[in-house]
Amino acid sequence: MLRMERSGLMGVLVREVINFGTFWRASTFSAIVQPIVYLLAFGFGFGSLVDKVGGVRYIEFVAIGTVATAILFSSVFSGIFGTLLKWKYQRTYDALLAAPVSVSEIVTAESAWIGVRSGIYGCAPLIVGFFFGLDPTPGMLLVPAIGILTGFGFAAAGMMIAAIVENFDNTSYVQSLIITPMFLLAGTFFPIDQLPEWARVASQANPLYHCVELVRHASFGFETVDLWHTAALLIFAVVMWCLANWRLTGRLID
Amino acid sequence: MPAISVHHVVKRYGPITAVDGLDFDVPEGTCVGLLGPNGAGKSTTMRMLTGQTVADEGEIEVLGLPMPAESKAARAQMGVVPQLDNLDIALTVEQTLSVFAYLYRVSRRERKDAIDRVLQIGNLAERRDSRVDKLSGGMRRRLLIARALVHTPRLMLLDEPTVGLDPQVRQELWGLIGGLRAQGTSILMSTHYIEEAERLADTVLIMSHGKAVAAGKPSDLVRDLVGAQVTEVYGPQEELVEVEAQVKAQGYRTRRTGTSIAILGTESSNGELPEGATRVASLEDVFVLLTGEEVE
Numbered sequence: 001m002l003r004m005e006r007s008g009l010m011g012v013l014v015r016e017v018i019n020f021g022t023f024w025r026a027s028t029f030s031a032i033v034q035p036i037v038y039l040l041a042f043g044f045g046f047g048s049l050v051d052k053v054g055g056v057r058y059i060e061f062v063a064i065g066t067v068a069t070a071i072l073f074s075s076v077f078s079g080i081f082g083t084l085l086k087w088k089y090q091r092t093y094d095a096l097l098a099a100p101v102s103v104s105e106i107v108t109a110e111s112a113w114i115g116v117r118s119g120i121y122g123c124a125p126l127i128v129g130f131f132f133g134l135d136p137t138p139g140m141l142l143v144p145a146i147g148i149l150t151g152f153g154f155a156a157a158g159m160m161i162a163a164i165v166e167n168f169d170n171t172s173y174v175q176s177l178i179i180t181p182m183f184l185l186a187g188t189f190f191p192i193d194q195l196p197e198w199a200r201v202a203s204q205a206n207p208l209y210h211c212v213e214l215v216r217h218a219s220f221g222f223e224t225v226d227l228w229h230t231a232a233l234l235i236f237a238v239v240m241w242c243l244a245n246w247r248l249t250g251r252l253i254d
Numbered sequence: 255m256p257a258i259s260v261h262h263v264v265k266r267y268g269p270i271t272a273v274d275g276l277d278f279d280v281p282e283g284t285c286v287g288l289l290g291p292n293g294a295g296k297s298t299t300m301r302m303l304t305g306q307t308v309a310d311e312g313e314i315e316v317l318g319l320p321m322p323a324e325s326k327a328a329r330a331q332m333g334v335v336p337q338l339d340n341l342d343i344a345l346t347v348e349q350t351l352s353v354f355a356y357l358y359r360v361s362r363r364e365r366k367d368a369i370d371r372v373l374q375i376g377n378l379a380e381r382r383d384s385r386v387d388k389l390s391g392g393m394r395r396r397l398l399i400a401r402a403l404v405h406t407p408r409l410m411l412l413d414e415p416t417v418g419l420d421p422q423v424r425q426e427l428w429g430l431i432g433g434l435r436a437q438g439t440s441i442l443m444s445t446h447y448i449e450e451a452e453r454l455a456d457t458v459l460i461m462s463h464g465k466a467v468a469a470g471k472p473s474d475l476v477r478d479l480v481g482a483q484v485t486e487v488y489g490p491q492e493e494l495v496e497v498e499a500q501v502k503a504q505g506y507r508t509r510r511t512g513t514s515i516a517i518l519g520t521e522s523s524n525g526e527l528p529e530g531a532t533r534v535a536s537l538e539d540v541f542v543l544l545t546g547e548e549v550e
Contacts (some may be wrong), residue, residue, distance in 0.1 A: 008326075011357035015342070018353055022344035091340035098304050098334035099357040100326045253322075254267075254307050 008105035012096065016113040027078075031121040035070035039063055039125050042189050043132065054191055056220065063129030064219055065188030067122045067143060068150070068212040072183055075118040075151035079158015080171055082110070083248075087162065093252050103249045107241060111155040118151025119144040126219075139218040146218065146233075150211040153237035156244040163247035187212045207236040255318050257282045257409045257440035258303060263312030265298050265464075272298040274464035276312070280409075285431075285441040287455030289448070289537075291545055295464040296444035297337060300413045303442070304334055317409060330359060332409040333402030337417060337444075339394055343387040347378050347397055350386060351404055358405035368404050375430065376400030392423035399430060410434060412443040416450060428453055448538045458537065462545040472537045479543060480507075480535040481519025487530035488514045497528050509542050518543065 020027070043059035053061040086092035096106060123143060130136060161174050185192065185199055186208035192200055203209040210229040217226050258280035265273040273295040280286045288296050301307035303316055305325025314321040316328040341350060351369045360368050373379040376396040381389065389397065395415065402410060415431065416424040424447075431454055435441055445451055451458050452472050460468045460475075468475055487497050494515045498508050504526060507518045518539060520527060 005326075007359045008357075011353070011359075014356040015353045018345060018349050019342060090342065091336070091338055092342060094306070094336060094338075095340040096357065097306050098329065098336065099354065100330040100359065101357060102326060252306070254301075 004102065004105050004108060008101045009109045011099065011101060012106050012109035013113055015096075016110060020113075020117075027074075027117075028121070031070060031074040031117070032124040034073060035066040035121075035125045036128050038069060038189075039066040039128060042066075046189070057133065059132050060129060060134045061191075061216075062189060063125055063132065063134050064216045065186075065212055066125035067147070067215045068186060068208050069183055069188055070125055071118045071122040071147045071150050071211060072154055072179070072208055074121045075114050075154035076158040076161075076179060078114045078117070079111070079155040080162045080165075080174070081158075081168070082114070083159045083162035084166075084168060084171075087248075087251065088167065097252060103252055104245050107156060107159055107244045107248060110159065111152045111241065111244070114155035114158075115148045115150075115152035118154070119147030122147035122151070122215075134219070137219055139220075139222060142218045143215055146211060146214045149230075149233050149237060150207065153207055153233060153240045156237065156240035160240060160244040160247045163244070163251045166251075182206055182208050185209070187216075204232075207233060210236075255282065256280055256315075257284075257317060258286075258442055259313075259315040260299070260302075261313045263299075263302065263309045263314060265295075265302065265307060265309050272464050273302070273309070276461075276464065276466055278459050278466055278469060280440055280442050282408075282440050283438045284456040285435045285443060285454055287451035287458045288442060288444040288461060289446065289451045289458050289541060290444075290461035291446055293463075294461040294545070296446075296461055297413060298464075299461075300334075300411055300442075300444055303411055304329055304332075330405070331407055332411060333405070333407035335395075335398050335402050335410070335412045335415050337414040339398065341386045341394060341397060341401075344385065346383050346385055347373070347389070348382040350397060350401060354401045355404050360405050368406070372400035372403045375403060375433075377426075392419055392426065395419060395423065395427060396430065399427070403434075407439065409440045409442070412441060414444055414446070416445075416447065424450075448536070448541055452537050460541060460544055467544045468540065475540045476535050476537055480539045481521055482535055483519070483521035483532055484535045484539055485517045485520040485523075485527055485530040485532045486511065486514045487517065487528050501527060507543065509539065511542075 039062055043062045047058040050058045052058065093106065126140060126143060165171055165174060185203055186206050192203050192209065210232040214226055214229045217223055256279040260276055260278050263273055263276045264271065276299060288299065290296050298307055302309050302314055303321065305322035308322050317331050319328040321328060348369060351372060355365045355368055373382055376399055378393065378396055378400060381393060386394065386397065412431065416427050428450065431441065435454065443454060455472065457470055458472050458475060459466050468479065487494065498515050501508060501517050509516045509518065516539065517527060518535065520532065
């Protein structure tokens with residue numbers, strides 16, 4: 001079941017790309033504008049109360065945080081809703097699996113495509129940050145790559161979640177219990193070293209925290225700990241890919 | 255080598271046995287009709303042939319490849335028309351075919367010709383730029399068939415290909431399927447429309463409760479199981495009950511048709527039967543006799 005072929009991956013990818021051509025405007029608008037609203041609201045709202053955080057201006061701190069937010073939102077929700085739509089409503093997966101395509105090729109190609117989109121969308125807050133005084137640095141060129149890796153993991157997580165929740169209504173539980181705490185406890189809008197010990201320990205298991213740290217260090221200077229952050233994101237992506245394969249195979253092949 | 259070979263296949267869903275020891279072959283180049291009422295196990299059988307459902311027991315080979323182990327290789331050589339529309343509604347007709355040309359590994363240089371060819375087969379050339387959600391039900395069905403043909407498959411699986419369509423569109427699709435059959439494509443077609451099976455299938459497999467209850471050429475099944483002639487007797491329900499008891503005592507088999515009693519195999523009767531309308535026996539008589547279900 002996990003054997004993959006280029007033809008299957010390409011076929012699913014082509015379908016995704018052609019379909020994306022029909023809804024890219026709405027999707028891109030939402031993926032870019034939402035983090036910018038966060039950036040402006042938090043940057044100017046809290047920015048008037050807080051001058052600097054961790055040695056950088058608060059709006060620059062938030063600009064980096066919203067990169068991760070953009071990546072999270074554009075990947076996990078695309079994974080969840082896209083999968084539910086294709087599985088339960090349009091029966092697209094039935095059509096794909098009647099062709100020479102495997103579940104693992106579906107999971108891999110769809111996660112990769114969402115990951116690429118997320119990597120691109122993640123740059124939008126960074127670019128907006130430039131207009132508010134964030135200095136461009138060579139390390140920022142790696143932000144799309146960090147976004148793709150993180151986006152791949154969250155897209156696969158979204159596919160796995162869709163296979164578990166089975167309908168749109170149940171996604172509210174996931175959003176309230178997992179995604180919102182995850183994005184608040186990732187050092188996006190405030191540094192986690194101000195949080196209680198348990199929250200700091202928990203953040204190590206939060207992939208978004210590792211994404212935020214990597215993006216921050218890519219912007220302001222890499223550190224040795226970034227090897228751990230990269231490894232954590234890689235492990236997250238691989239584990240989510242395996243779980244998405246497992247759950248979706250259970251749902252699609254009976 | 256048969257295009258499809260199914261032996262002693264069983265599929266259970268918890269306490270329900272959807273397919274119960276099914277055996278059949280689809281010889282290469284023939285059209286086999288899988289006929290049965292709703293819930294007979296036809297769709298489960300179809301899904302097992304694409305590897306989307308895995309049999310609990312038994313062996314399945316498609317185009318000589320064991321399922322589900324080699325299902326991808328088998329699926330590359332077959333086309334599947336599902337019972338339920340699973341088209342991408344936001345795509346155009348041409349985009350739909352293009353996606354499936356990629357999925358079915360049609361080479362880059364053959365892709366355009368393949369798409370043009372199936373647009374002609376499906377009579378959709380004029381609508382190549384139309385979005386799927388702007389097509390009529392019949393056009394969408396034709397697109398499903400065209401999509402399944404884009405890689406020139408050796409085997410077609412048609413799961414209730416004309417269900418829910420009006421008679422004109424059904425006739426049109428029968429012409430299309432008949433054309434495939436004439437070209438030598440092996441076809442397995444599930445249906446619960448008797449006329450569809452009678453018109454298109456070389457042989458028919460009648461399923462009931464997950465089992466094959468009869469198999470053969472439609473004309474042979476009719477002759478062997480029903481006879482040449484049927485007499486239908488109409489009247490009030492009480493009278494029909496009496497007629498049924500009387501002819502059964504004489505050794506005839508009967509079936510209820512709602513408003514009448516059909517007495518089967520009356521061609522050799524010697525005037526001992528009640529008065530009724532005689533007609534030629536049909537596959538419908540076989541179907542109802544074996545499955546006990548009314549037909550659509």
